[in-house]
Amino acid sequence: MLRTDCILSVLVLVLVAVVGIHAPGCARQSTSEVVIYTSVDEVFARPICEQFQRQTGIQVRLVPDTEETKSTGLVNRLIAEKGRPQADVFWSGDPVRAAILKRNGVSAPYRSAEADKLPAGFSDPDGHWTGFSARARVLIYNTTRVPAGQEPKSVMDLLDPRFQGQVCIANPLFGTTSMHAAALFESLGDAGARKFFEGLIANGGKILSSNGEVRRRVANGEYAVGLTDSDDFNVARLEGKPVGGVFPDQEGMGVVLVPNCALLVANGPNAENGKRFVDFLLQAGTEAALARSGAAQIPLRTDVPLPEGFPFPPIDKLKAMPVDYARLATRLEELSRGFLKEWVDRNGR
Amino acid sequence: MISCWWLERPGGWRALGVGAVLTLAALPAVPLFLEVVLAGGRLSLGSAFGTALGSSFLVAILTGLLAFGLGLPAGVLSALYEFPGRALLLPLAVLPALVPSFLWAIGWASLSARIGPAVTDFISGQAGCVLVFLAGAVPLVLIASYVATIGLGGSQIDAARLAGGDRAVLRYASGAAAVPAVLAAALSAILTLSDPGPGQILGVRTAASEVLTSFSALYDFPLAGRQCAVLGMLVLLLAAPLAWLAAPRLSVQLMARQTGSPRRPGLRRAGIGITAGFAFLAAGTVLMPGLGLVLPLLRGTDFVQALGVVRRTGADTLLYAGGAGAVATGLGLLLALFAGRDNRLRSLCLGTCLAILALPPALGSLGIVHLAARAPAWADPLLRSRATVCFVLGLRFLPVAAVLAMRAWQSMPISWVQAAELHGVPLARYVTKVVIPFLRPTAAAALALVALLATADVGTVLLLHPPGKTSFSLAIFTVMANAPESLVASLCLAYLAWAGGLLALARAWPRRPAR
Numbered sequence: 001m002l003r004t005d006c007i008l009s010v011l012v013l014v015l016v017a018v019v020g021i022h023a024p025g026c027a028r029q030s031t032s033e034v035v036i037y038t039s040v041d042e043v044f045a046r047p048i049c050e051q052f053q054r055q056t057g058i059q060v061r062l063v064p065d066t067e068e069t070k071s072t073g074l075v076n077r078l079i080a081e082k083g084r085p086q087a088d089v090f091w092s093g094d095p096v097r098a099a100i101l102k103r104n105g106v107s108a109p110y111r112s113a114e115a116d117k118l119p120a121g122f123s124d125p126d127g128h129w130t131g132f133s134a135r136a137r138v139l140i141y142n143t144t145r146v147p148a149g150q151e152p153k154s155v156m157d158l159l160d161p162r163f164q165g166q167v168c169i170a171n172p173l174f175g176t177t178s179m180h181a182a183a184l185f186e187s188l189g190d191a192g193a194r195k196f197f198e199g200l201i202a203n204g205g206k207i208l209s210s211n212g213e214v215r216r217r218v219a220n221g222e223y224a225v226g227l228t229d230s231d232d233f234n235v236a237r238l239e240g241k242p243v244g245g246v247f248p249d250q251e252g253m254g255v256v257l258v259p260n261c262a263l264l265v266a267n268g269p270n271a272e273n274g275k276r277f278v279d280f281l282l283q284a285g286t287e288a289a290l291a292r293s294g295a296a297q298i299p300l301r302t303d304v305p306l307p308e309g310f311p312f313p314p315i316d317k318l319k320a321m322p323v324d325y326a327r328l329a330t331r332l333e334e335l336s337r338g339f340l341k342e343w344v345d346r347n348g349r
Numbered sequence: 350m351i352s353c354w355w356l357e358r359p360g361g362w363r364a365l366g367v368g369a370v371l372t373l374a375a376l377p378a379v380p381l382f383l384e385v386v387l388a389g390g391r392l393s394l395g396s397a398f399g400t401a402l403g404s405s406f407l408v409a410i411l412t413g414l415l416a417f418g419l420g421l422p423a424g425v426l427s428a429l430y431e432f433p434g435r436a437l438l439l440p441l442a443v444l445p446a447l448v449p450s451f452l453w454a455i456g457w458a459s460l461s462a463r464i465g466p467a468v469t470d471f472i473s474g475q476a477g478c479v480l481v482f483l484a485g486a487v488p489l490v491l492i493a494s495y496v497a498t499i500g501l502g503g504s505q506i507d508a509a510r511l512a513g514g515d516r517a518v519l520r521y522a523s524g525a526a527a528v529p530a531v532l533a534a535a536l537s538a539i540l541t542l543s544d545p546g547p548g549q550i551l552g553v554r555t556a557a558s559e560v561l562t563s564f565s566a567l568y569d570f571p572l573a574g575r576q577c578a579v580l581g582m583l584v585l586l587l588a589a590p591l592a593w594l595a596a597p598r599l600s601v602q603l604m605a606r607q608t609g610s611p612r613r614p615g616l617r618r619a620g621i622g623i624t625a626g627f628a629f630l631a632a633g634t635v636l637m638p639g640l641g642l643v644l645p646l647l648r649g650t651d652f653v654q655a656l657g658v659v660r661r662t663g664a665d666t667l668l669y670a671g672g673a674g675a676v677a678t679g680l681g682l683l684l685a686l687f688a689g690r691d692n693r694l695r696s697l698c699l700g701t702c703l704a705i706l707a708l709p710p711a712l713g714s715l716g717i718v719h720l721a722a723r724a725p726a727w728a729d730p731l732l733r734s735r736a737t738v739c740f741v742l743g744l745r746f747l748p749v750a751a752v753l754a755m756r757a758w759q760s761m762p763i764s765w766v767q768a769a770e771l772h773g774v775p776l777a778r779y780v781t782k783v784v785i786p787f788l789r790p791t792a793a794a795a796l797a798l799v800a801l802l803a804t805a806d807v808g809t810v811l812l813l814h815p816p817g818k819t820s821f822s823l824a825i826f827t828v829m830a831n832a833p834e835s836l837v838a839s840l841c842l843a844y845l846a847w848a849g850g851l852l853a854l855a856r857a858w859p860r861r862p863a864r
Contacts, residue, residue, distance in 0.1 A: 035816040042824075043832040061816035064827045076564055077812050080715050083722035086733065086816060100568065173566040209549045212829075213458075220462040239648070239834060294833065336566050345397035348554055 033059040034273035037074045038091040040064075040260065044231075044295045045091060051289065052280045058273050063087070078265070079104050088274030090263040091281060095122070096179045098129035098261040099329030108266035110275060114282035118300050122259040124326055131259030131325070132282050133290040133297035134315070136230045137180045138255070139246040140215060145224040146244070152225050154249045155184070158200055165204030166224035170211045171348070172197075172340050176229050176258050177211065181340055182332040183256045183323050194339060201347050219243050229258065231295035234311055238294060245311070247318060254321035259300060260290075353779035354770045357689065357763065366687030367694050370680055371701050374744050377713030378577070380720050385574035394576055398559050402580070404475065405542050405556040411479045413538030416486035419630060421530040423487070424494025425522045427627075429506070431613050432620035438627035440852040445634045446488035447848035449805035449822050451546040452841055453484045453638045455829065458550055460641030477551040482544075484634040486537030493533035496794065497526035500760070503612060528595055532752055535591055535703060539584060542707045546807075556580050560709050570715070577712045585704035592699035642841040645834035655839035658828075662821040665735065666804060669820055672739025673746060673803035674796035680743070681750030681795055682788065685758035695755055702748030710808035713741055718812060738813045742803040749802065750795035757791035821847075 038045045042064035049060040065074040075097050078090060082105060090107075092098040101107050102124060109127040122131030139152045146152075150162065158167045172181040185193040206223070208214050214226035215233065219241035233245040247255040262281045268274050280286060287299035292307045299306070302316050312318075426432075427439050445453065457480065461472045472480065501522060509521040545557035556576065563573035616623065688694040721732035731737065761784070769779045810820045819827075825840045 037816075041832070042827045043836070063814070063816050063819075065811070073565055073811070076568070076711075076715060077718055079568065080718040081722045084724075084726070085722075104568075173562055178566065207552075209552065213550075216458075216462055222462060235833065333568075337569075341562075341567075342396065345400075345554075348552070 032057065032273075033061055034088045034270050034277050035061045035063070035086055035268070036089050036091055036277060037063045037078060037087040037265075038065065039074060039093045039097060040091055041093075041231075041295070044290065044293050044297075047293070048281070048286060048289060052277060055280070056276060058276065060277070075100060078106050082106050082266075085265050085268050087265045088268035088270045089277050089281075090265060092129070092261040092263060093135075094176050094179055094258045095124075095129065095131060095261050095325035096182070096329045096332055098263045099124070099326050100333075101263060102126075102128040102326075103329065106265060107263045108268075108271075110264040110278060112262075112275070112279045112282050114279050117284070117303075118282060122257075122300055122325065123261075129261040129263040130278070130282055131261050131300065133287045133299055134257040134259040135176070135295070135297055136247055136255050136257050136312070136318070137176065138228060138230045138233050139225060139248050140218050140228050140233045140236070141225045141244050141246070142218050142221050142223070143242045143244050145221055151244060151246055152248070153246060154252055155227065156196070156252075157248075158205060158225065158227065159196070159203050161203065163203065163225050167200065167203060167205040167226065168208050168214050168217060168223040169200070169205065169227045170214050171207055171209060171344060173336055173344055175211060177227070178332055178336065178340070179258065179328060180227070180256050182328045182335055183321055185331060185335060186323055186328065187253045187321055197339075197343055207344060207348050215243075230312060231297065234296040235294055237311060247312075249321070250319050254319040256323065257298075257315075257318070257320045259325075260297070351776040352770060353766055353774055353776045355776055356686070356779075356784070357766055359689075359691065363687050363689055363691060363694055367684065367698060370684045370687065371698065371705075373680070374702075374705055374747050377716045377741055377744060378708055380716035381570060381574045381712055382578060382716075384719075385571045385578065393572070394579060395559060395563065395572060397554060398556065398576055398579075401554045401559040402556045402583070404554055405548075405580075406583075408475055408478045408482065408548075408553065408555065409538040409541045411475075412482040412486050412541050413534040415479065415483055416490045416537050417530055417534040419483075420487045420490025420534065421494045421523060421526060423627065423630060424491040424496075424530065425498050425519065425526050426623050427491070428495045428498035429518060429522060429613060430620065430623070431615040432623040432627075434624045434627070438624065438631055440849075441631040441635055442491060442627055443488045444845075444848055444852060445484035446492070447801050447804070447851060448484075448844060449546075449807065449825075450481055450485055450544055451550065451807070451826065452642060452844065453634075454481045454547040454550040455837075455841075456638030456641035457481060458641070459644065460637060463641070463644065473551045473553075475553055478541075478547050478553045478555075480633070481547040481551065481638075482537070482541045484638065485540075486534065487630065487634060489537050490530050490533045492798075493529040494526040497529040498522045501525055506612070529756065531591070532595055532699075535588070536706065536749060536752065539588070539703050539706045542580060542584065543709045545709070557709055560711070564711055564715075574712070577708050581704045581708050584707035585700055588700045588703035589696075592696045592703065595699060639845060642845070643838055645838040646842065649833075649835040651833065651836040651839045652843075654836055655843050658824050658840060659821065659843055662819055662824050665814070665818045666820040666822070668735055669738050669742060669806075669810065669814075670800035670804040671796075672736065673742035674750075674798075674800035676740055676743025677747045677750035677799040678754070678792050678795045680747050681752075681754035682758075682792065684747075684751045685754035688755055688758075690759060690763070695759075698751060698755065702751050706745075706748045710745055710806065711812065713745065714809045714812035717741055734815060735818055738810060738815075738818075741813060742806055742809050743799065745806070745809060746799040746802050750799050753791050753795045753798070754788070757788050761787055 036049060045064060046062060049062050053060045063074065078087060078101055090098070090101060107128040111127040112130060115123065115130045118130065118132055123129065141151055145166065152158065157163065170177040172178050184196060188196060208217065211228040211232050214228040215236050217223050218226040219236045230245065233243065236243045249255060262278045264274050264278055284301055284304050287301055287304045290297035291299055291304065291310060296311055298312055298315050300315055302314065306314060423442060427435065457472050457477060506518055509518045543557055545555060545561045548555035548558045560573050560576045563569050563576060684698055688698050717732060717737060724732055765783055766779070769783065805822055807823050807826045810823045814820065821844065825844065829837050
């Protein structure tokens with residue numbers, strides 16, 4: 001009995017101590033803090049938030065999410081909290097989720113003065129979300145499996161028999177792959193996009209759980225080629241993995257760019273601080289910091305200097321796929337309930 | 350003076366009490382279920398849900414059967430005998446229960462990716478899912494069997510040994526441990542139904558991942574709610590016979606005054622076989638996936654940043670774990686008190702608990718988020734605080750505590766209360782001098798077990814934690830996608846070290862003197 005008594009006592013003491021130390025457990029809202037929800041990977045988002053905190057003295061309470069498809073993420077939480085939100089700002093890793101939040105009445109319009117120098121095509125015309133630093137959808141290939149000169153140049157190369165059984169993509173119901181799928185439907189038309197997806201399976205293509213998984217399995221040589229995000233490619237590159245990256249369709253429909261988006265939450269508890277955070281995100285300094293980070297995000301401003309050894313070309317040297325980001329959200333919703341769901345059901349495990 | 354016979358008195362209050370606790374446990378899911386009902390109209394569950402459900406149940410059944418097959422003999426043998434390496438192998442075999450399933454899935458995926466496609470094909474899919482879930486399921490069955498076996502009196506074991514040698518001892522102990530082991534295996538199997546992580550990582554379409562798709566890709570709460578309802582009802586149907594069978598046999602009745610622990614004789618030849626079996630178990634559940642987790646450390650470490658994450662999340666992780674344990678244990682004991690020795694009520698409790706356990710955590714969590722958004726600000730300490738996380742996690746893992754508590758309650762000999770009644774012992778004195786000391790070990794075990802399960806939870810904490818108050822598991826979960834391998838591996842190693850430290854602490858704890 002002595003042993004269990006001791007264990008129980010220690011557990012209770014630990015609990016009491018912890019509760020005692022952190023007694024006011026509920027989310028306190030004050031004028032000196034701002035609550036940020038983000039779907040950007042924490043490892044990249046946290047340093048930016050800490051920089052804001054240092055500069056302004058406003059304490060940032062960060063709630064990160066992940067693009068890996070293993071949780072019911074923050075977008076659901078934001079929609080569910082709409083009646084009385086806890087968040088002030090949603091820093092989205094892509095514009096589609098920002099557009100979904102706008103449609104659900106979660107966002108408030110806010111036109112930051114900092115947004116004037118950002119290209120308007122990456123932002124919501126009504127000012128509900130503003131795009132900045134972008135990732136791109138890239139073809140990642142394993143350099144030990146793809147000989148020099150044989151690199152893929154277009155997403156259509158994923159259907160090429162030379163890559164038969166060696167191609168993978170992430171589940172197109174989730175994350176940036178879902179946005180890419182919707183963009184392909186916009187660009188190629190329904191028939192063309194369906195032909196692409198069916199052709200991918202006919203060529204032995206595999207659906208993996210996430211872009212991170214695509215990166216890992218191409219880097220390890222299980223697959224020769226995959227479709228993923230530029231930050232995933234850069235992480236593999238920095239780790240010294242035998243990978244190459246290609247911005248696809250530079251002579252055709254163009255590459256899909258995925259800008260970050262800053263969205264002010266309607267009726268957030270610290271609206272003024274939220275606006276200051278949005279202003280901070282949209283500054284040139286933030287674009288430069290994200291370019292320097294492991295994510296190697298591409299600044300949307302052409303006057304932000306790229307760091308030495310930056311692995312990607314500047315934005316004005318890229319041929320981007322012309323897409324209406326706001327429209328993609330509607331398109332994606334329709335596809336997720338229709339073709340894409342049916343395609344994943346049929347071809348996933 | 351209130352009579353202590355009150356504890357055994359039948360009546361409507363028992364059913365009312367059971368109903369109240371079970372309603373409370375199901376409460377977080379009510380807002381979304383209401384939304385389903387109000388949405389009305391369509392009854393579709395999605396075209397692939399049936400297949401996914403089949404796949405989920407297959408994985409769950411295989412996990413339960415294998416966990417029972419491996420965990421029962423491991424628990425009984427380790428409780429009854431000394432064998433070479435027992436001191437190291439037993440904690441190693443239990444270690445996976447302390448670690449979130451997604452870490453083992455990542456470990457296996459990482460290891461297989463390094464070995465090659467042939468291994469990947471074997472490890473991915475349903476086989477891989479079963480392998481990952483087994484890592485958590487086997488220790489639960491092992492612990493349940495171990496505790497049930499050491500709960501037998503020393504002289505009961507000696508009597509069995511005298512009557513028929515070690516074969517009789519094994520038969521007797523296995524029989525006594527079988528029901529708790531079956532329940533632990535069933536709980537583990539049902540837990541797999543609500544966990545989408547391994548299925549998503551290893552490429553298996555499961556019911557939990559379909560629910561996740563409905564929530565996260567389609568933003569269709571009513572569809573997700575319908576899918577959860579069907580999953581819960583199916584589990585209830587399947588669990589009903591198990592609950593009906595297990596409820597009367599939930600405990601082992603102790604013989605009067607047989608409270609000495611069984612001796613643990615050493616084994617020589619047979620001991621080597623047992624050691625080999627344990628080594629195989631530890632290799633399959635801990636060493637191989639653990640190797641996959643920490644191999645990236647060979648290319649570099651990031652312990653400083655990992656330590657920063659531990660510092661940032663440590664206190665809240667402990668709070669969530671301890672709070673959930675306290676809530677689940679308190680309610681579990683209350684449920685045991687209300688159910689008492691009534692087999693019908695115990696069956697109802699078991700069946701409902703198993704169904705609750707099958708519901709994906711997002712259902713209850715989003716229900717609470719909905720509720721909090723509609724409630725006034727003064728309700729925030731109740732609905733939007735760390736206490737909320739503790740409360741919802743505690744309700745989620747209530748079934749685990751409830752099973753342990755009901756077992757302990759039923760093990761309490763009725764003759765004790767009869768004797769106390771005969772001598773006119775007041776209820777308060779009986780409770781403080783007899784009931785609480787008797788239930789304390791179970792309460793400690795339930796608290797510890799729920800705390801461990803809560804530590805590994807990601808889904809509930811992600812949706813409910815107050816801004817800035819995250820847990821260590823969630824922190825790993827949110828960085829693992831794109832963080833450098835060295836950081837992820839350092840974090841995983843920190844988690845393994847924490848879990849190993851806990852086991853070492855439990856092992857080093859002063860033992861009660863042998864009687």
